[in-house]
Every structure is written in structure tokens, then in C-alpha cells.
Amino acid sequence: MVIWEFKLTLLSPASAVRKRLAAALMFRPETGKKMKNQPMHPIYKLLIIGALLMSSVLLPAQNLEDLKITATFEATPTAEVLSTIQATHPVAFYFRSEDLPSAPVSITFQETPLPEVMNRLLAPGGLEYLIYRDYGIVIFPANYLTANYTADFYQALDQQLSGGADPGNQDPDRTIGSLETMRPSGRARISGQILDNQTEEPIIGATLFFTDINAGTATDVDGNFQIEVPSGRHDLSIEYVGYQKIIESVAVLGDGELRVRLEKEAVNLEEVLVKAEALDVNVESTQIGxxxxxxxxxxxxxxxxxxxxxxxxxxxxxxxxxxxxxxxxxxxxxxxxxxxxxxxxxxxxxxxxxxxxxxxxxxxxxxxxxxxxxxxxxxxxxxxxxxxxxxxxxxxxxxxxxxxxxxxxxxxxxxxxxxxxxxxxxxxxxxxxxxxxxxxxxxxxxxxxxxxxxxxxxxxxxxxxxxxxxxxxxxxxxxxxxxxxxxxxxxxxxxxxxxxxxxxxxxxxxxxxxxxxxxxxxxxxxxxxxxxxxxxxxxxxxxxxxxxxxxxxxxxxxxxxxxxxxxxxxxxxxxxxxxxxxxxxxxxxxxxxxxxxxxxxxxxxxxxxxxxxxxxxxxxxxxxxxxxxxxxxxxxxxxxxxxxxxxxxxxxxxxxxxxxxxxxxxxxxxxxxxxxxxxxxxxxxxxxxxxxxxxxxxxxxxxxxxxxxxxxxxxxxxxxxxxxxxxxxxxxxxxxxxxxxxxxxxxxxxxxxxxxxxxxxxxxxxxxxxxxxxxxxxxxxxxxxxxxxxxxxxxxxxxxxxxxxxxxxxxxxxxxxxxxxxxxxxxxxxxxxxxxxxxxxxxxxxxxxxxxxxxxxxxxxxxxxxxxxxxxxxxxxxxxxxxxxxxxxxxxxxxxxxxxxxxxxxxxxxxxxxxxxxxxxxxxxxxxxxxxxxxxxxxxxxxxxx
Missing domain, CATH: 2.40.170.20 (TonB-dependent receptor, beta-barrel domain)
Structure with a gap:
């Protein structure tokens, strides 16, 4: 997958990137065709925007710009044109078939630079392209450039794809969400429910606290909660009076759900006092009476x-x-x-x-x-x-x-x-x-x-x-x-x-x-x-x-x-x-x-x-x-x-x-x-x-x-x-x-x-x-x-x-x-x-x-x-x-x-x-x-x- 770290360094070698890109776009790199019965991966948008932002830095080093194309096509679908060029030249195209113009094209290239070829093929369909390294071209609709993706997003994406800030870190106890549900802001909304492990009853007023970012919330009358946190790895504490406290390391990839069951505390109250939150519900709640x-x-x-x-x-x-x-x-x-x-x-x-x-x-x-x-x-x-x-x-x-x-x-x-x-x-x-x-x-x-x-x-x-x-x-x-x-x-x-x-x-x-x-x-x-x-x-x-x-x-x-x-x-x-x-x-x-x-x-x-x-x-x-x-x-x-x-x-x-x-x-x-x-x-x-x-x-x-x-x-x-x-x-x-x-x-x-x-x-x-x-x-x-x-x-x-x-x-x-x-x-x-x-x-x-x-x-x-x-x-x-x-x-x-x-x-x-x-x-x-x-x-x- 073509993903760039916000620090403008490549995240992984070309072979790994190529595989990730293919997976993200749901294409077979050899044919440029979309896999059957597979929806477009949401990361497609993110890939294009991230790579486009970096293109001004990397373009001077691209050999594909010097590539010359010689070919003639008569009433040929655009997808077939790209497939033929890919088969005869050292370049791979990544695209969705439905994004390409439906009308066949008749066109001749004679020692035509590749950027000019792409402009002539894509401009009538309102498409854009970007060059990745020395072998890939990504084709996409121009309106994919409208989203506002922040620096937090790229930093979070970098950590997720590289296995965390420190590759030596141990695996997290729990993973929430996925790359597909990560927001452009780099934050994720977590919702879920806290239950009694024995009775399955909702626990009212149980607290969830992310200790590393000093953010938390409490469950409502149905035991439900919702909180928004930055994507990444966090330390999560969950507790309620009379129940065993849970402390976990969680990897938050994107929006997701979290259901937790608490075990009742097995020690005397005289020895351990666990404080519940939302004890101030009488002061905090809006409804009177x-x-x-x-x-x-x-x-x-x-x-x-x-x-x-x-x-x-x-x-x-x-x-x-x-x-x-x-x-x-x-x-x-x-x-x-x-x-x-x-x-x-x-x-x-x-x-x-x-x-x-x-x-x-x-x-x-x-x-x-x-x-x-x-x-x-x-x-x-x-x-x-x-x-x-x-x-x-x-x-x-x-x-x-x-x-x-x-x-x-x-x-x-x-x-x-x-x-x-x-x-x-x-x-x-x-x-x-x-x-x-x-x-x-x-x-x-x-x-x-x-x-x-x-x-x-x-x-x-x-x-x-x-x-x-x-x-x-x-x-x-x-x-x-x-x-x-x-x-x-x-x-x-x-x-x-x-x-x-x-x-x-x-x-x-x-x-x-x-x-x-x-x-x-x-x-x-x-x-x-x-x-x-x-x-x-x-x-x-x-x-x-x-x-x-x-x-x-x-x-x-x-x-x-x-x-x-x-x-x-x-x-x-x-x-x-x-x-x-x-x-x-x-x-x-x-x-x-x-x-x-x-x-x-x-x-x-x-x-x-x-x-x-x-x-x-x-x-x-x-x-x-x-x-x-x-x-x-x-x-x-x-x-x-x-x-x-x-x-x-x-x-x-x-x-x-x-x-x-x-x-x-x-x-x-x-x-x-x-x-x-x-x-x-x-x-x-x-x-x-x-x-x-x-x-x-x-x-x-x-x-x-x-x-x-x-x-x-x-x-x-x-x-x-x-x-x-x-x-x-x-x-x-x-x-x-x-x-x-x-x-x-x-x-x-x-x-x-x-x-x-x-x-x-x-x-x-x-x-x-x-x-x-x-x-x-x-x-x-x-x-x-x-x-x-x-x-x-x-x-x-x-x-x-x-x-x-x-x-x-x-x-x-x-x-x-x-x-x-x-x-x-x-x-x-x-x-x-x-x-x-x-x-x-x-x-x-x-x-x-x-x-x-x-x-x-x-x-x-x-x-x-x-x-x-x-x-x-x-x-x-x-x-x-x-x-x-x-x-x-x-x-x-x-x-x-x-x-x-x-x-x-x-x-x-x-x-x-x-x-x-x-x-x-x-x-x-x-x-x-x-x-x-x-x-x-x-x-x-x-x-x-x-």
C-alpha cells in the first residue's frame, strides 16, 4: 500500500508497498483489473491524498516522467489501452474500472512522454493521476482531493501500518476499529457497553479512563458509553465499585465498538475500596426531579x-x-x-x-x-x-x-x-x-x-x-x-x-x-x-x-x-x-x-x-x-x-x-x-x-x-x-x-x-x-x-x-x-x-x-x-x-x-x-x-x- 509518513519518509520497502497498494485498491497489479465481488477499500481515498501531498517532493526523482510511449489504438476502451501500455512498458496502473470513461478512444502516441499520454487519456473523464516511485501510476476522480486530512491522521496511519511507534512493542491486549474506519482527523469514536459478567446486566456509572491522554467517560443507565480519542496505542482502565478493575493496552485503529464484562470483586470491602465514577450524577445530570x-x-x-x-x-x-x-x-x-x-x-x-x-x-x-x-x-x-x-x-x-x-x-x-x-x-x-x-x-x-x-x-x-x-x-x-x-x-x-x-x-x-x-x-x-x-x-x-x-x-x-x-x-x-x-x-x-x-x-x-x-x-x-x-x-x-x-x-x-x-x-x-x-x-x-x-x-x-x-x-x-x-x-x-x-x-x-x-x-x-x-x-x-x-x-x-x-x-x-x-x-x-x-x-x-x-x-x-x-x-x-x-x-x-x-x-x-x-x-x-x-x-x- 502506498502510504507516506507525515515526516515525508517512506514507511516500507517498494515490494511491501506495492502489495499494500494492490490490497487497498482491490486490484491485481499484473492486470490492472479490479477483483471480483470486492468493494473499493476506503483507504483508496487516503492513499491518493497522502501520495499527492508528497508528489511535489518526490517528482524530481521519478524516471516514469522520462518514459516515451509509442502505440496506436482504434475504438479501444481506456482500460484496455492502459493494460496494453502496462504490458509493453515498465509501468503499473492502479484504477477502478467504473471510474474510467465508458466511451472507447482512438488515439496514436509516437514517442509521447508518459505525462502527456496520461493527460490526453484522462482529462475528458475528469480524472487525475499521480506517479508513485518509478513504476506506479494511481488514477482517481478529481473530487477525491476535497477531504481535509490532518497531520494527526498521517501520524496515526504511520503507526498502525508500521506496527506501532516502536516495532519492538508487544502486541496490545485489545484492538479497536480498523484502518477503514479511521477518521481524517486522526481520531476515533469508541462506543460500547459495560456488563456484569455473571448476570449480563448493564453496569451504570462504570468508568473508562485512558490514563496516557487523561480522558475518560462513564456509562449511562443502559451501561452504554461513547468517547472520542486519538488513534494509536493507549492504556485503558475500567472500574466500578464492587468489581475487579481492568487495565489493558489497546490499539485504537479507528471507529469501533467495545463490550466489556466485569467480574465481581472477591475481596473484603475493608481491605480494598474501589471508587465508582458518576457519583456526582445528582449534580451533573440535566434533568430535574x-x-x-x-x-x-x-x-x-x-x-x-x-x-x-x-x-x-x-x-x-x-x-x-x-x-x-x-x-x-x-x-x-x-x-x-x-x-x-x-x-x-x-x-x-x-x-x-x-x-x-x-x-x-x-x-x-x-x-x-x-x-x-x-x-x-x-x-x-x-x-x-x-x-x-x-x-x-x-x-x-x-x-x-x-x-x-x-x-x-x-x-x-x-x-x-x-x-x-x-x-x-x-x-x-x-x-x-x-x-x-x-x-x-x-x-x-x-x-x-x-x-x-x-x-x-x-x-x-x-x-x-x-x-x-x-x-x-x-x-x-x-x-x-x-x-x-x-x-x-x-x-x-x-x-x-x-x-x-x-x-x-x-x-x-x-x-x-x-x-x-x-x-x-x-x-x-x-x-x-x-x-x-x-x-x-x-x-x-x-x-x-x-x-x-x-x-x-x-x-x-x-x-x-x-x-x-x-x-x-x-x-x-x-x-x-x-x-x-x-x-x-x-x-x-x-x-x-x-x-x-x-x-x-x-x-x-x-x-x-x-x-x-x-x-x-x-x-x-x-x-x-x-x-x-x-x-x-x-x-x-x-x-x-x-x-x-x-x-x-x-x-x-x-x-x-x-x-x-x-x-x-x-x-x-x-x-x-x-x-x-x-x-x-x-x-x-x-x-x-x-x-x-x-x-x-x-x-x-x-x-x-x-x-x-x-x-x-x-x-x-x-x-x-x-x-x-x-x-x-x-x-x-x-x-x-x-x-x-x-x-x-x-x-x-x-x-x-x-x-x-x-x-x-x-x-x-x-x-x-x-x-x-x-x-x-x-x-x-x-x-x-x-x-x-x-x-x-x-x-x-x-x-x-x-x-x-x-x-x-x-x-x-x-x-x-x-x-x-x-x-x-x-x-x-x-x-x-x-x-x-x-x-x-x-x-x-x-x-x-x-x-x-x-x-x-x-x-x-x-x-x-x-x-x-x-x-x-x-x-x-x-x-x-x-x-x-x-x-x-x-x-x-x-x-x-x-x-x-x-x-x-x-x-x-x-x-x-x-x-x-x-x-x-x-x-x-x-x-x-x-x-x-x-x-x-x-x-x-x-x-x-x-
């Missing part, structure tokens, strides 16, 4: 009945709360439970809890990472007002089979994973089931003892690497819950979901993720006794398709763009009698369907080391579709059952109502130094599907209601500002955030609203506006024998609805002015961890009788307060967990641990609700319902094959 949960730390927290829980871990974060035991879902910054978008991969879950909130719907053994966005959402997410809980499931191991599980007093879990075809395809499956009824016998209340709570869930995931750049994953999720209370009523609900996810890498800069999800959520309310014994069923099915492109042209800029569409199909209610004594009349409401589509664009841009922006735009469009019978009212703004004018029948697919929403999103970060930053954000959000609840606390049977021509979508403006400061080399993290939310459209229920089997639901609703605002403070210590966190939220959530409380502002059902959580971990060594957590929260609002009057027939009639003007007692609880981990024997094939936990140590009888009973001729009496009033011990045995 984000909580990233470490799945490993979740497993250390105290748990109810020995089951670790994602949702319970969320409740320890500032701004996240719940009304107490027995409540499904969670509330974020004063939002209602249905205002949270809960995602498992790209699929949506309508229930985040099992057993009325005591267990999470997520199996922590199968989770890769958990991210909660509070209020300021990137444009990729939408469809909910308050937050997004994004739970990414991990792939199974592509190398080894592993069995993992835990056996507790009330539940069992087990997961199994491994390769189907090693390094090509893998599977992972997990199963959980409860058998907790016997524990309820320890509760003081006889009603609880006659109750039952059971659940199971099953996950399966198959991942196939089609090739290095294409991956297909197929996933399935199934769950079932059944709860009965005092043999009087109960709930039966289940979820079935399937997903197909196709990931494609187009280039180092461009990545695609296409997914399709189908899911069905079914719920049944059971009335088990008396003449009202019945089953009330409702369900929701959806089909979702989503495409997202991620483009990263540089380390400073990333774009995410995509589209999505969701078809909802709702069966709002069907009731049937239960038992021979039931007087319930069977009935069924009309089915409903709606289409929600969106397009989004979001960018993350680092303008300087201090200032970065994450912003974008989301456009959402919603259509409420037939078939459906719609009631027409005399006063459409205030519909009631008494002013129905007529009904209109819409056929299948006919648009009944349509709404659009343009949603800007913006988050900014400004660093005040190496350990502090300020952030601010704004987002516009909308919601086209809402939960309709018969009580102040949603139940599994609460109805998911689509937006209609009378029930408008919810819309809100979300604002937040925060200050983030780290201390002690990022070991201590502190934050102070303030937020506000203005809700343009919301609805509430009329007093004594009838929501069951109501085909005119709009007549029971009232429209209004809302607001939420608060201050969140947190302190966290990451490492050390003693570590933990403290979070406190001061907030208010209020609404104003015409027709309620005389139009005055009043607290929402989830208004909790004070919310505090504390986690304390004591870890004297790697095996033992003692953890306490304490939670305190203001009691939720309620409406209650504040007096009564007696009618003439001696009937006592209660007088109620305004809506939500009173509160149930405050909530507080202390839990403890002790984990005894595996031993230090590295040759053990099975890793085991024990977890002992005490939930509600001091037996606090926290109020789930306060209800009132009327005794004859007396004022109403308040009664407190506590779902748990005892301390609950648990013992769990965990095992894992390694």
Missing part, C-alpha cells in the same frame, strides 16, 4: 413479610407518598394514583401493587434499573399528569445458567436464566406466589382474621441477538390477585401482557428501538353476602406501538425522536348475581374505545462544562371512537339525567370527540463548581384516561374512564427549581427542590355520586382546577459503615370545583402537608447489614359529621363538614431488617443469605380510614379502621447459584 433506584440497595431495605418491594422503596424518596397500608398505588407531588405512568419496559401497568398495596407488581430479581420522573418529564414520555415510573427488565445470561430465589413465611420467589444458544440467545423467567392467609390470624380484629389475600405473578423474557447490531426480545407478564374481607366483599384482578422489542444499531451515532405491546387488565368486585351478592366486572385492553430513534452525533449532543400510538378498548361494567339468594339484575354497559397517538423530539445538549439543557416537544392527539350511544343534553356544560334531549348512535371507528395537546418540555442545569449545581424545569402534560373511584381511596375495581365529549382530558403545567450539593468527594448528597403544578382541567364527584353501572357517568362529575406546590429536602450518605438517607417534603395539594364547598379551594384526597422518611444502614462488613427505616406522614383529608339534628320522627340526621376539611390521625411506622449475606469462600457454587425483618416494630395502629356509625337516638360515632395494628415479623432464605 429524577430518582434513580439502585436495585441492590432495594434488597437491603426492611420489607413487609420479607418481600422486598420497588414501590415501598419509592415511598422513601422525597415527594412520593401513600395514604397507608391497604392502599393501591402511590402519589407523587400531590398527584392521584392514576396520574402516574407505570411502565415495565414499554408496556403500561394499570396496577402497581399486589394484595391491596402490600406487595409490588415488580419482581426485583428480574429488574435492570428503576427510574422515577417527578413532574418534569422528558418528551419521550407522556399520557399522565404527575410522573413516570420506568422499570426496565434485564435480559437473561448469554453464558451461564443461574437459579435464584427466596423462601419466606408468606411468599416464595424463584428465577431461572441462561443461554439458549451461547452468546446468541438467552431466556429469563421469574415466579412469585404468596400463601399469607395464616398470618392474618395474628391480627386482633376478627374481620381481618376472616379475610384472605393471595397473589402470583410470572415473567418470561427471551432475547435473541440476530447479529452484532440487531436484537429481538419477546416478553410476557401475567399476574393474579384475590382478596376477600370478612367473607363480605372482595376483589379479583389480573393482568396479562406481551411485548416484542426490536433494537437496531444503524451506526455508532444512531440507535433504534421499536416495540409492540398488547395487554389486558381485568378486575372483579365481589359482594359475597345477602340480597346484593354479585360480581361486578370491568376491564381495559390496549395495543401499543412505539418507535424511538436516538442520535448522538457527539458527546455534547443527543437527540431522541419517535412516535407512538395506543388503542384503548374499555368494558366499563357488567354485573351478574352471585348465589341463589341474590336479587341483583344482570346488566352490561356499552364498550368504549379511544386512540391516543403522539410524536416527540427531545434533545440533551451540553453547551459548556457548566451549562446543559434537556428540552423538547411532544404533540399528542386523542380520539374517542364509536361504536357508542351518546346522550345529548339540553345544557351540555351541566349534564344531568333530567335534561336528556336525545341520543346519537356512532358506528364503529367514528370519531365522537377529539383533543390535541402541544407539550413543551425543558430542564436546565448550571454547575456552580465541581460539587454543586442549580436546576430548573418546566413541562406541559396531559392525560386522556382517568380512574373513577367510588371511595376516597381507589380500589382494584375502580373504573378506567376514557376522555369523552363530556369528560375532558386533564392538563397541567409543572414547574420546579432545585439546588444540589455534594460533600466529602460525593459521599454526601444533599438537595433542595421546590415545585408547583397548575391543573387546568380536572373533575371531582358530586356529593353521594352513583358511579356503579352508570351509563351517564358525566352527570355525576363536576369540572374544576387544581394546584400543588411544595418543598423537598433530602440528605444521603452513600458509603461507609454507617450510611443512609433522610427525606422531608412540605407540600399542599388543593382543588377548586364549582358546586363543592361553595366554590372555595379545598384539600384533595391525597393532600399530606408533612411527609418524612429516614433510612439508617449499619454495615460493619460485607456480610452483615442492619437497616432501620422510619416513616411519618400527615393524615389524609376526610369528610365527617360535625353535628346532627333530630327530625320530628326522632330520626337523627348527621350534618357533614365541607369536603375534606378534617383529617384522619397522622401515620408513622418504624421497621427493621437484618441481612446475613454469603461467606467469603470464593469457590462456593451456591450463594445464600438470610433476611430477618420486623415491620411496624412498635405496633402502631395506623388509621386506614375513619368511618362513622349511627346508633339509635344518638349522634354518629367515629370508628378507626386499621389494616395493620401489630408488629409483623418475617424470615426469608435467599439462594443463588454462581
Amino acid at each position: 429524577v430518582e434513580q433506584l439502585d436495585v441492590k440497595s432495594i434488597n437491603k431495605l426492611p420489607s413487609f413479610l420479607g418481600e422486598v418491594d420497588v414501590v415501598k422503596s419509592l415511598l422513601l424518596q422525597p415527594g412520593v407518598s401513600t395514604i397507608g397500608e391497604g392502599a393501591i398505588g402511590f402519589n407523587v407531588r400531590g398527584g392521584e394514583v392514576d396520574q402516574n405512568l407505570i411502565m415495565q419496559d414499554d408496556g403500561m401497568l394499570f396496577s402497581s401493587s399486589h394484595a391491596l398495596g402490600f406487595f409490588s407488581s415488580f419482581n426485583t430479581e428480574l429488574i435492570s434499573f428503576v427510574t422515577l420522573y417527578k413532574g418534569n418529564l422528558p418528551a419521550q414520555f407522556g399520557g399522565r399528569l404527575a410522573s413516570v415510573l420506568n422499570v426496565e427488565m434485564r435480559d437473561g445470561s448469554f453464558r451461564d445458567y443461574r437459579l435464584k430465589g427466596g423462601v419466606g413465611l408468606v411468599s416464595t420467589k424463584v428465577s431461572f436464566e441462561g443461554p439458549v444458544v451461547k452468546e446468541k440467545s438467552s431466556f429469563i423467567t421469574g415466579f412469585r406466589s404468596s400463601y399469607s392467609d395464616w398470618v392474618l390470624n395474628f391480627v386482633k380484629l376478627p374481620e381481618i382474621r376472616r379475610s384472605s389475600a393471595k397473589f402470583y405473578d410470572l415473567n418470561f423474557r427471551y432475547t435473541h441477538r440476530l447479529d452484532e447490531k440487531n436484537t429481538l426480545s419477546l416478553a410476557a407478564y401475567s399476574s393474579h390477585d384475590r382478596f376477600t374481607y370478612n367473607e363480605l366483599f372482595g376483589f379479583d384482578y389480573n393482568t396479562l401482557m406481551g411485548q416484542a422489542i426490536y433494537k437496531k444499531i444503524f451506526s455508532d451515532d444512531l440507535f433504534s428501538k421499536l416495540s409492540f405491546t398488547a395487554s389486558r387488565y381485568e378486575s372483579t368486585q365481589l359482594d359475597l353476602d345477602g340480597a346484593d351478592a354479585s360480581e361486578l366486572d370491568n376491564n381495559i385492553t390496549y395495543y401499543k406501538i412505539r418507535e424511538q430513534l436516538t442520535y448522538t452525533p457527539s458527546r455534547e449532543l443527543q437527540w431522541d425522536a419517535g412516535i407512538s400510538s395506543i388503542l384503548y378498548q374499555v368494558e366499563p361494567g357488567a354485573i351478574s348475581p352471585l348465589g341463589n339468594l341474590s336479587q341483583v339484575i344482570p346488566g352490561e354497559l356499552e364498550k368504549e374505545q379511544g386512540l391516543e397517538s403522539a410524536a416527540f423530539l427531545n434533545g440533551n445538549w451540553t453547551l459548556s462544562p457548566a451549562f446543559s439543557i434537556s428540552g423538547g416537544l411532544r404533540f399528542a392527539a386523542y380520539q374517542f371512537l364509536g361504536p357508542k350511544t351518546v346522550f345529548e343534553y339540553a345544557d351540555p356544560e351541566n349534564p344531568s339525567g333530567e335534561n336528556v334531549v336525545t341520543t346519537t348512535r356512532y358506528n364503529n371507528g367514528k370519531v365522537i370527540a377529539a383533543y390535541t395537546s402541544l407539550e413543551p418540555r425543558l430542564s436546565m442545569r448550571y454547575r456552580l463548581g465541581p460539587s454543586a449545581s442549580v436546576k430548573a424545569g418546566y413541562s406541559r402534560t396531559s392525560q386522556f384516561i382517568n380512574l373513577i373511584a367510588n371511595t376516597n381511596t381507589p380500589t382494584p375495581n375502580s373504573l378506567w374512564q376514557l376522555s369523552t365529549d363530556y369528560i375532558r382530558p386533564l392538563r397541567s403545567h409543572n414547574f420546579s427549581v432545585g439546588y444540589f450539593k455534594n460533600f466529602d468527594n460525593n459521599n454526601w448528597e444533599t438537595s433542595l427542590e421546590t415545585y408547583g403544578r397548575l391543573i387546568d382541567d380536572l373533575f371531582d364527584y358530586k356529593d353521594f355520586a352513583d358511579l356503579t353501572m352508570n351509563d351517564q357517568l358525566e352527570t355525576e362529575l363536576l369540572g374544576g382546577i387544581g394546584r400543588a406546590y411544595g418543598l423537598e429536602m433530602s440528605v444521603r450518605k452513600r458509603e461507609g459503615i454507617v450510611n443512609g438517607s433522610l427525606s422531608y417534603t412540605l407540600s399542599r395539594t388543593e382543588r377548586q370545583v364549582e358546586g363543592i364547598n361553595e366554590g372555595n379551594w379545598f384539600p384533595s384526597n391525597f393532600d399530606k402537608p408533612h411527609d418524612l422518611s429516614m433510612v439508617f444502614n449499619f454495615q460493619p462488613n460485607q456480610r452483615y447489614t442492619l437497616t432501620f427505616n422510619f416513616i411519618y406522614g400527615t393524615g389524609r383529608p376526610t369528610t365527617a359529621p360535625i353535628g346532627s339534628y333530630v327530625e320530628v320522627n326522632d330520626l337523627v340526621v348527621p350534618i357533614y363538614s365541607d369536603r375534606n376539611q378534617l383529617r384522619v390521625p397522622d401515620y408513622h411506622r418504624l421497621d427493621l431488617a437484618f441481612t446475613m449475606g454469603q461467606s467469603h469462600k470464593v469457590n462456593k457454587k451456591v450463594k445464600t443469605s438470610w433476611t430477618i425483618s420486623l415491620y411496624n416494630i412498635y405496633g402502631r395502629a395506623n388509621a386506614f380510614s375513619v368511618f362513622f356509625t349511627q346508633r339509635p337516638f344518638n349522634t354518629p360515632r367515629a370508628n378507626k379502621l386499621s389494616v395493620l395494628g401489630n408488629v409483623f415479623p418475617a424470615l426469608t432464605f435467599n439462594f443463588e447459584t454462581i
